[in-house]
Amino acid sequence: MSHRWLIGVDIGGTNLVVAAVPYTGGEPAAVRSRPTSPGRGADAAVADIAEMAEEVVAETVERHGARREDFRGVGIGCPGPLDRRKGVIGTSPNLQWDGYPIRDRISAAVGLPASLDNDANCATYGEWWQGAGRGTASLVGVTLGTGIGGGYIEAGRLLRGTSGSGCEIGHMTIDFDGRMCGCGNRGCLEAYASGPAIAARAREGLEAGRTSVMPEMVGGDLSLVTAATVYEAIQAGDAYASEVLTESARILAVGLANVINVFNPEMIVIVGGVTRAGRYLFAPLREEVGRRAFGSAVEACTIVPGALPATAGVIGAAGVFVMERHR
Amino acid sequence: MSHRWLIGVDIGGTNLVVAAVPYTGGEPAAVRSRPTSPGRGADAAVADIAEMAEEVVAETVERHGARREDFRGVGIGCPGPLDRRKGVIGTSPNLQWDGYPIRDRISAAVGLPASLDNDANCATYGEWWQGAGRGTASLVGVTLGTGIGGGYIEAGRLLRGTSGSGCEIGHMTIDFDGRMCGCGNRGCLEAYASGPAIAARAREGLEAGRTSVMPEMVGGDLSLVTAATVYEAIQAGDAYASEVLTESARILAVGLANVINVFNPEMIVIVGGVTRAGRYLFAPLREEVGRRAFGSAVEACTIVPGALPATAGVIGAAGVFVMERHR
Numbered sequence: 199m200s201h202r203w204l205i206g207v208d209i210g211g212t213n214l215v216v217a218a219v220p221y222t223g224g225e226p227a228a229v230r231s232r233p234t235s236p237g238r239g240a241d242a243a244v245a246d247i248a249e250m251a252e253e254v255v256a257e258t259v260e261r262h263g264a265r266r267e268d269f270r271g272v273g274i275g276c277p278g279p280l281d282r283r284k285g286v287i288g289t290s291p292n293l294q295w296d297g298y299p300i301r302d303r304i305s306a307a308v309g310l311p312a313s314l315d316n317d318a319n320c321a322t323y324g325e326w327w328q329g330a331g332r333g334t335a336s337l338v339g340v341t342l343g344t345g346i347g348g349g350y351i352e353a354g355r356l357l358r359g360t361s362g363s364g365c366e367i368g369h370m371t372i373d374f375d376g377r378m379c380g381c382g383n384r385g386c387l388e389a390y391a392s393g394p395a396i397a398a399r400a401r402e403g404l405e406a407g408r409t410s411v412m413p414e415m416v417g418g419d420l421s422l423v424t425a426a427t428v429y430e431a432i433q434a435g436d437a438y439a440s441e442v443l444t445e446s447a448r449i450l451a452v453g454l455a456n457v458i459n460v461f462n463p464e465m466i467v468i469v470g471g472v473t474r475a476g477r478y479l480f481a482p483l484r485e486e487v488g489r490r491a492f493g494s495a496v497e498a499c500t501i502v503p504g505a506l507p508a509t510a511g512v513i514g515a516a517g518v519f520v521m522e523r524h525r
Numbered sequence: 526m527s528h529r530w531l532i533g534v535d536i537g538g539t540n541l542v543v544a545a546v547p548y549t550g551g552e553p554a555a556v557r558s559r560p561t562s563p564g565r566g567a568d569a570a571v572a573d574i575a576e577m578a579e580e581v582v583a584e585t586v587e588r589h590g591a592r593r594e595d596f597r598g599v600g601i602g603c604p605g606p607l608d609r610r611k612g613v614i615g616t617s618p619n620l621q622w623d624g625y626p627i628r629d630r631i632s633a634a635v636g637l638p639a640s641l642d643n644d645a646n647c648a649t650y651g652e653w654w655q656g657a658g659r660g661t662a663s664l665v666g667v668t669l670g671t672g673i674g675g676g677y678i679e680a681g682r683l684l685r686g687t688s689g690s691g692c693e694i695g696h697m698t699i700d701f702d703g704r705m706c707g708c709g710n711r712g713c714l715e716a717y718a719s720g721p722a723i724a725a726r727a728r729e730g731l732e733a734g735r736t737s738v739m740p741e742m743v744g745g746d747l748s749l750v751t752a753a754t755v756y757e758a759i760q761a762g763d764a765y766a767s768e769v770l771t772e773s774a775r776i777l778a779v780g781l782a783n784v785i786n787v788f789n790p791e792m793i794v795i796v797g798g799v800t801r802a803g804r805y806l807f808a809p810l811r812e813e814v815g816r817r818a819f820g821s822a823v824e825a826c827t828i829v830p831g832a833l834p835a836t837a838g839v840i841g842a843a844g845v846f847v848m849e850r851h852r
Binding site: 358 | 606608615616662663675679684685686687688689690691692693694696697698699700701702708709710711712776779782783786787788789790791816817818819820821822824825826
């Protein structure tokens, strides 16, 4: 018996990931990844994606006995906002391919029908379909990285606003006279709790002379401090790094408390490298969420790290294709 | 031909409203209203509601040729948070009937099956079913009064979180180190833009000696200044009152920009007495929303006042009963 397959595409600010995903869910059979080079332009990225798609199809045919015609579609995840109906990229602070018809270009290059959704919706759907959120009736996914995104699933369906830019959790204002955000607004959650915001907070203290192993870790060049440096320093027992992460967790908690008061979800899944910080992140996060959101809604909500750190986005992009076909 | 009817019940902090509502929607045939006296306790409110229900049923039988058995259920709207599954009132800053099984008590007193939802969901549903939001695919209702509530409807269904406290828009943090809110959190939208918050802002300026007709309007007793005083002063051409409302509108806009970034709705309907301020509210509101939320989502969203100022809650409560039966 021959199974049906999908191609999942995850377009990130750092990497392009392409995978062969079983139509009914499960582990990808073949995965390829290349660096994203936004400066080369979107056409070059589409060409890269088409090459990687050809590779994962060939590998699945060779190793899993699939036939080429068993591949039924391409699910694409891409940083938002998007015009999902038209399949076009909107004005984005993180990926500057404004107005590019990404869905139809990939569909044409690969020769299969395609779906498009934003990266955070895809990661959320991946965690709901195959990861930490399996079986939940209502789930919010929060993606923490260069930006902060989100997705909401109720009764197996992603929340869809009217023009495809729903659940932009990172651009909730949590401090109306606060820091400027890349989106042009003031006081967005993303301006405080994204990876770059965590790194910036760490650097501020280091520049002010706080004692830490971090300067040594980056050879004295503080511009090299990233959120990952902070997590690694915590593992090494660095007190200042813990303090930075605790503060970031408290601010992230303001955003999650808003999410809980607005969506009242059964689960929040946090996706991204930051979850490697484990209890250093989750303990202060849960504490502050409990202080801020409605008690009954906090009790009803589990906050967990994602179960598919590397593949939620690409699996979910494929899953969204299936969801769209069976709506 | 005999039509089916419902009893709608709207439990507000100020008034209890009971109405006979056609099962298929439309204007209430009979409406009764009495002041809410939270201090008298919830049992007394249920007794009042049962008496008013008897009156609206009798009036509908007498004037519209209905039969008593044409009344099929009671839809109840009540300030949240609620445990909707159990039909029980949760811990609320505005109505102190914690743990009271309001749904089943009203159902027993009236002798009909009952549904329960929070007042903001009901007002939102009323505006979607019979008011300003008819025909919209996605709608957020925002109720502005003593508190600030909200509801979200997509594809004809209210967003339902896991424990019935979704869409608590008034308790989104918009200023994480900001003013204390009645809910125990800091910096909630409600602490800045509710009716009492608008009145408090007006009083602060008046106490500091700002020139205004408001002191004269309240006979010199500034404790009598309410949001309604502010709107009336604006009608009288009072510059300071306009300034207060513009500032409140700008802060409300922070909340609505969050709503737009999170839900990306086709329409936001604002419900409550504050809409009487008309363009004094909506012009600065729209301007600031445009500055803060994603452009494509702002363009896709119409912000309008509700069309059913007196009856959205009670019509919507009845409508929710119908929605629940036909889900």
